Amino acid sequence: MRKSLPAHGSPWSVLEPTMESMTKADIDWRKGRSPMYVFYTTDSVYEVATKAFMKYFTENGLGNAKAFLGVGQMERDILDMGLSLFHAPDTGVGTMTTGGTESLLLAVKTCRDWSRTHRPQARKPNIVAPMSVHPAFDKAAHLMDIEIRRTPLASDCRADPKAMAAAIDENTIMLVGSAPCFPHGVIDPIADLSALAVERHLWLHVDACVGGYLAPFARKLGYPVPEFDFGLPGVWSMSADLHKFGHCPKPASTVFYRTPELHAFQKFDNAEWSGGRMITQTYVGTRPGGAIAAAWAVMNHLGEEGYLAISRRLLEMSKAYVQGVNAIPGLKVVGDPHLSIVSYQSVDADLPIATVAERLREKGWLIGMTRAPSAIVTMLSLLHEPVREEYLRDLRQAVEAVRAAAKPSTATAQPTYN
């Protein structure tokens, strides 16, 4: 039956337990059961983020230029910190958004509008991107009537620059690489893509949504993370989510451009409205002041030192997961993950990974899977640090259970996926 608004209101003392009972059966993310959706860093980050978020909960980013100048300054500080991290030239410009999808929609829209002026020969624009880029690009392409050409990956699951070069034609307006891609956790060869973009005079967008605020610190710590940012001349725009490994609360992301001339094509300027002229940089209008304030607070709370310390923990933990998974006979980590996304597949015909996933689900773990290759994907945050042994033990048991069940009871029994 459809609910209607209750006739009488209730106080928090009634609402809170009701909501707690509604969410009781949700995945227990605090115990590291979710390999996606949530990030938890440290108790002090959580505390600072919560306080800042709630303090500026009512402010609206839409009014940053006229009413909430302080929140506007916080936003400029956040963008400056991002531009510095990503080695943008002095001309670099950015915009804060509500998430990776919005950042990517904006980058594509900006590139499309820039191309209308600067590449008029591209009448039916297309974007050339490796198979592994996030579906937000398909969403953008769908919304803007752009074709998206996904090219096959190299054997290490990274973009294949040759395949991308072959897909380019006179209608191509953008090349994309990920740092890293979500399904396999590997950073595309951005230096090669940058060279290709320079050679063809094409716009290269680097989608660093998931890894943008982790990769610079990993590089600084000496982990083998390839160059991926504005230090490469072909990179014209980048997206990086604060609400992932930036350790900031949702919704918060950033999109950056090499020059103001590119960024100029981002804004939406409307003078037709009876309400007057309205200029916005983002897809959304109202934007949460709380998320801006919390991002500012978290970045300044952690500082470079804090990000380095957390990044080291994340990378050491990821290495331990990789070793633990590879130590289980029949399983193999996909590619050579650069940061903290680890995915693994089965290398034995009698060990269907989908059945291993089923057994893990029965043990209370939420499981993410990739299609090609068929693999289990885990995005590791510090929530997964204390449960590593438990996860690997459950995984080993799941593998053993699948093998035991797959033992043919008759000579003709075949392993099946289900």
Ligand SMILES: *Cc1c(COP(=O)(O)O)cnc(C)c1O
């Ligand atoms: C998460 C992610 C996105 C989309 O970000 P949302 O914040 O979920 O909209 C885009 N690209 C990559 C690589 C991602 O991991």
